[in-house]
Amino acid sequence: MNELPPAFAAWFAARGWSAHPHQKAILARRMAPAQLLIAPTGGGKTLAGFLPSLHELASDTHSGLHTLYISPLKALAADIRRNLRAPVEEMGLHIRIEDRTGDTSHSQRRRQRADPPHILLTTPESLALLLSYEDAPRIFAGLQRVIVDEIHALAESKRGDQLMLCLSRLSTLCPGLRRVGLSATVEDPAAIARFLARHPDPCDILHADPGPDPDIAMLETGAPPPWAGGGGRYAIPAILAQVKRHKTTLIFHNTRAQAELFFHALWLANEDTLPIGIHHGSLSREQRERVEAAMVAGELRAVVCTGSLDLGIDWGDVDLVIQVGAPKNVKRLVQRIGRANHRYNAPSKALLVPANRFEVVECVAALQAVRAHDLDGDPRPPGPRDVLCQHILITAAAGPFDAGALFAEVTTAGAYAGLSRAEFDACLDFAATGGYALRRYDRWQRLQQTGGKWHLRDPRAARQIRMNIGTIVDTDLLKVRLKNSRGGTPLGEVEEAFAATLTPGDTFLIGGQIVRYEGLREMTVEVTRRASGSPKIAVFSGSKFATSTQLSDRILAMFQQERWPGLPAHTAEWLALQRDVSQLPRRDRLLVETFPHEGRAHSCIYGFAGRNAQQTLGLLLTQRMEQAGLHPLGFVATDYATLIWALDPVTDPAPLFDAAAMRDGFETWLAGNAVMKRTFRSAAVIAGLIERNVPGQRKSGRQATFSSDILYDTLVKYDPHHLMLRITREEALKGLVDFGRIEAMLERIEGRIDHMPLPRVSPLAAPLFQEVGRVPIKGAGAERLLAQAAASAMAAAGLS
Amino acid sequence: MNGFDFTLNGADLAALPSGALWWAAERLLAVSDLHLGKSERLARRGGTMLPPYEVRDTLARLEADIAATRPAAVLCLGDTFDDLTAMENLPEQEALWLTRLMAGRRWIWIEGNHDPGPTSFGGTHLAELRLPPLTFRHIAAPGAAAEVSGHYHPKARLGGLSRPCFLIDAARVILPAYGTYTGGLRSDDAALCALMDDRAIAVLTGKAAHAIPMPRAQIRPRASTSPR
Structure with missing residues (x-):
């Protein structure tokens, strides 16, 4: 038929x-x-x-x-x-x-x-x-x-x-x-x-017929992009000109904070008062729905947005997509471009706006990949076991089950097809008894076996299991409201950690407006519009995407070209200068430049392993330098390089990259790492070890709830092989720590390290000096700094 | 002792970095809110099964404080057990450990809202203790003077770090929670701001004791919550 x-x-x-x-x-x-x-x-x-x-x-x-x-x-x-x-x-x-x-x-x-x-x-x-x-x-x-x-x-x-x-x-x-x-x-x-x-x-x-290739190019701007940083504010006049020329434009950013800053700057430059909205995951639902409705009604000329608009809804007549900042990942870029022009068989139109000079190279590489239909992506990892633990509890809430039958059932899910019975049993044991090595809950098991079937010991547990369903774990977010007598308009949410850094009078951006922090009332951040001056930036949780391996490889391949006719002249000249002064990084070798700058010895390591892995590399290398007595003071990482500054210079980088020693240091460092604790928290919530924070419950139970960090530390101390720690480790390795890409890099270079001692900063390293997100190295000095801060606070208050 | 030394109603006291209070003249060590058996209580009620290691972790720290101070008396300032059943259900090994710590010294249990009853461990059980010039009770009484209490689990933030803390002013000291599985109430909470006077300080616990002016709410909330 x-x-x-x-x-x-x-x-x-x-x-x-x-x-x-x-x-x-x-x-x-x-x-x-x-x-x-x-x-x-x-x-x-x-x-x-x-x-x-x-x-x-x-x-x-x-x-x-x-x-x-x-x-x-x-x-x-x-x-x-x-x-x-x-x-x-x-x-x-x-x-x-x-x-x-x-x-x-x-x-x-x-x-x-x-x-x-x-x-x-x-x-x-x-x-x-x-x-x-x-x-x-x-x-x-x-x-x-x-x-x-x-x-x-x-x-x-x-x-x-x-x-x-x-x-x-x-x-x-x-x-x-x-x-x-x-x-x-x-x-x-x-x-x-x-x-x-x-x-x-x-x-x-x-x-289905994929339709015609997209019409995609880099946005031509009068001024070249800045050397470093993100946001793309230099391109605002050119972007506004494009918005005017099109019916509806989506302007994508990689992070919420950047979207906020850009929207604010765009609004100041919007002399024709074109109707432009902003949409991202930290805004209140009311705010987002208002923008969505205006979009559907065709009332907006542009929307500044993040991944929250990546999916789904038909936004009507979007005829241009602008991606600000390097796309980091070709597949996502292609899917975003697809948001423009929902008419089948008409090409989607998109413009890329590199935020800095290096991103020019990355944007050109991404354009090549899109034209070659060369999408990137990592192979899907096996099904996560924290999700399986939750599934076992959900199954138990529905009624008694047979372990063998459930195992057979879950292995029909493709992601769990390779799950071993032993792994399944460990998850079942966790769900039933907590799975602790040194002490068992015998009387108070959550699941018990009767007549060969597993069931809830206490039927009241079903309610709690249902409350905990889901795999999205929010960091602790606080609502932001305009302060007034009737409760105030909700504006959105900020992370609790960010709110804790605010003192009354501080200003930050949310929903495109600068607001003034007034105080915290019952877990709500109260703000007013009485704001002046430049805002403190809200640190939203928007994870930094790392540039994909495929895209990094394209960039490295491009470096090996004789000349760069595809690049704008300013960028081609920059690369040529780097080739003269030092060399351009290569895929199968590791370039390490060392040079003095402003009285500090600097090392720049071009690993091209993506931001997360370069960050981890920075932590590991400074740790090794500390051991070698080189007195590292700090580092900064981007998607392609890590820049470290120290009191003493690295004269021979090769031993620093000894894979075995690095792995050793990694294990020690990993156990005490904040990323691990964050990863642990979400795995523990998903698996049902920690109950979700339910609004309202939190207020009454404020002394009763304690930080998941305590549970993490306790497990590390008493039960280091516990299932939750094994899951945490696996997750962290592929996520924010991304040690896998460091391993892959070390394997690829096989010890081929090109050390270039230079008299001064190289052209490729120079932009790193303007990067934000510098990480200071705190050795034993942390407590001492705390003591100094305490003493000066007491002195200032006349309480010493 | 690298604690923070202060005087309350003429008594020389030290806030130890561990969260214990040391009264050298009486050779008395006071700890509050141990919440032993919290994991057992949650599991018993059909909740989550937390790592059942908080009793041994808390006792190990208490043992270290006892070894360092060699007290003549130890005073547990209430909420020592997460509830009375958790006390009954304390695993034998850990119950023996606690008994061992009690040996050779006076031991005083002040009752808390979580453990309002006598313990099966011997020692002296009291609703509150008057040991001139000080009074020890679990929950601070508004208007009281020379008072040592616990209950609120105060914590404060300095330089981006949040830590359990002592709150000290001219009339009272509130101890941090000593137990491993305890959360905290920020010192800028209305309940704590109402109890402590304007010159109160917070002594943060951790590797060393750090004293700072007690962080308070910058804007006074309109209605203050009454202390529980």
């Missing part, structure tokens, strides 16, 4: 449309156990996913739930419900479509459990919650299809792993359940297919 059923054909015809080949293909092969559709934005992807369901529900007298649609965004679920209503009503189909998210009312949710609609639109977390109820088998009885939208995005996070564990459960409850994944362009469709399909079922991969 490669033709549409008559009712559908008539509907398409009435609208003057014809079905896309991939829409017909998905309908034709609808009985396949799994289908993955790769399609660009605007390709009718979502309708394609629903066509088989509409077809089956039109010709069938199905009762109960038929299709489950999962989206990473609540808003997307609501959006889809509206969009599906048109074809369903116009074809005269009697299909009940409802959404169910955290925003759905209590009564509506209860009714949905008792009497599920034909098509239920929901999120991974809401699905996990449904599966935790004892009546889950009844709710899902008869379910035929599950559609996972934006699966490429879900596959990049633990939400995707949780979802796939939930699908493994659903496949047990509903044998013959068919899965459909809808994905944007990705580098490795087969990997997404493995992630989606019930292992070892096959998965069809359907490719």
Whole structure:
């Protein structure tokens, strides 16, 4: 069957449309156990996913739930419900479509459990919650299809792993359940297919016509970009000119703080008062919804945004995407570009704005990669075990289970296909007893075994398990409100650690306005608009993306060109000068420059390992230099290099890079590291060792709740091989610590280190001196500094 | 002793970096809010199963303080146990350890809101202790003078670090929580600002004791919460 059923054909015809080949293909092969559709934005992807369901529900007298649609965004679920209503009503189909998210009312949710609609639109977390109820088998009885939208995005996070564990459960409850994944362009469709399909079922991969190549270029600016820093404020006149020339422009930034600063500067330069909004994850929901509504209504000419706009909703007539700052990752760039021009078969238009001189090189490399359709990405790691621990608890909340059967079930999830029984048992033991080596909870186990089945010892625990569902762990955020007698307008959120640094009178940017900190009241940051002067920057949690390995390799390859006709003259001259004075870094060697500057001995290490790994490298090398008596004082890291300053010069860098010694130092350093503690906290929350901070609960329990750092330190001291510490270590290695890329770099260079002693700063190293984020090295001096600070505070208060 | 020395109503006291209070004249060591058995209590109630190591960690630190000060008397200023059942359920090894620490010295239990009852460990059990010129009780009484108390788990921030702290003014000292599994209440909380006078100081604990002016809320909250 490669033709549409008559009712559908008539509907398409009435609208003057014809079905896309991939829409017909998905309908034709609808009985396949799994289908993955790769399609660009605007390709009718979502309708394609629903066509088989509409077809089956039109010709069938199905009762109960038929299709489950999962989206990473609540808003997307609501959006889809509206969009599906048109074809369903116009074809005269009697299909009940409802959404169910955290925003759905209590009564509506209860009714949905008792009497599920034909098509239920929901999120991974809401699905996990449904599966935790004892009546889950009844709710899902008869379910035929599950559609996972934006699966490429879900596959990049633990939400995707949780979802796939939930699908493994659903496949047990509903044998013959068919899965459909809808994905944007990705580098490795087969990997997404493995992630989606019930292992070892096959998965069809359907490719929609990718459409014409994007129209993408670097933005021409009058002035060259600055030597260092981010933000791209130098380009504001050129960007405003582009906004004027287009209907609607999305201006993407890599971090929230940069988006805020840019928006503020843009607003000051916006002499024509073009309607421009800002959208990022730290803004209040009300604020974001206002911008989204204005977007849909076509009232905005531009939106300054971050990854919060990467997904989903159809924003109407976006005809230009501007990426400020190097894209760091080609795949994400391509997906962002796809946000422009939702009309199928029209090229998307995008402009890149390098924020500094080095990013010019990176932008040119990214342009080459986009044109070559060379996307990047790291292989998906095996399914995380903290998520598995949560899944075991959710399963127990729904009812007694058999360990062997659950193991067989979870290993049908592609990400967990390689999970060993021993690893599974360790997670089960953790969920049941806490998994402690030195002392067991025998009487108070969370899960107990009766008649061969595991169940909750205390049924009250089910409620707590449900409250803890989900894999998104927020750092402690405080709401920001305008201070007034009635509670005040919510503006957004800042991290508690940032709020703690504020004293009344301090100013910071949020939602594009400078506000003045007045005080903290009941876990809310109160601010006024009485602000003057330049703002302190809000340090939002927006993680710094590291430049991908593939993109770094392209940059290194570009360095080896004889000349650089593709680069602007100012940048080509800079590289040529570096080649004259020193040398340009190469992929299979490590360039280390040493030079004196302002009375300090400097070393610059061009590892090209990405910001996180270069940062770790800085910590490890300074530690080794401290041991060697070179008195390192600090360092700064970027995506391509680490610059270290010390009292004494490095004369022979080779021993510093001894892999074995570095690994040793790494282990010691890692145990006490703040990154580990942060990683531990999120793993412990996901696995159910720590309860989430529930608003309101926190206030009353303020002495009772204690920092997760204490638990981390206690485990390191008494139970160093505990499952949570093993998970933490694995996560930290690939995340913010990124030691994997240091190992890969050391392997690649095989000891080939080019040491260039120079009389002065090299051209390539010079911009590093202007980088922010310098890390001072504190040895035993930390307590001494604290004592000095205390003494001067006492003296100032006349209390000594 | 690298503690912070101060005088309260004529008694010379030292706030030790460990969070214990040392009264050299009486050879008395006071610690507050040990919350022993917190992990057991949470697990018993069907909550999370925390690493069950806080009892041995807390006792090890107490043992070190006792070894360093050789006190004639140890005073536990309330909330020594997370609840009375947690006290009953203390694992045998850890109960023996506590008994061993008690041997050869006076031991005084002041009752707290978490452990309002006699202990099964011997020693003297009291609601409060008057040992002139000082009075020891778990929760500070507004208006009291020469008073040593605990309960609030005060903490304060200096140079980006938040640490448990002693709060000291002319009338009273409030001890930090000594137990491993304890959180803290910031010194700028209304309850603490209402108790402590304007010249109060905070002594941060850690590797050494650091005294600073007590951090207070810059803007007085409109209504102050009453102390619990």
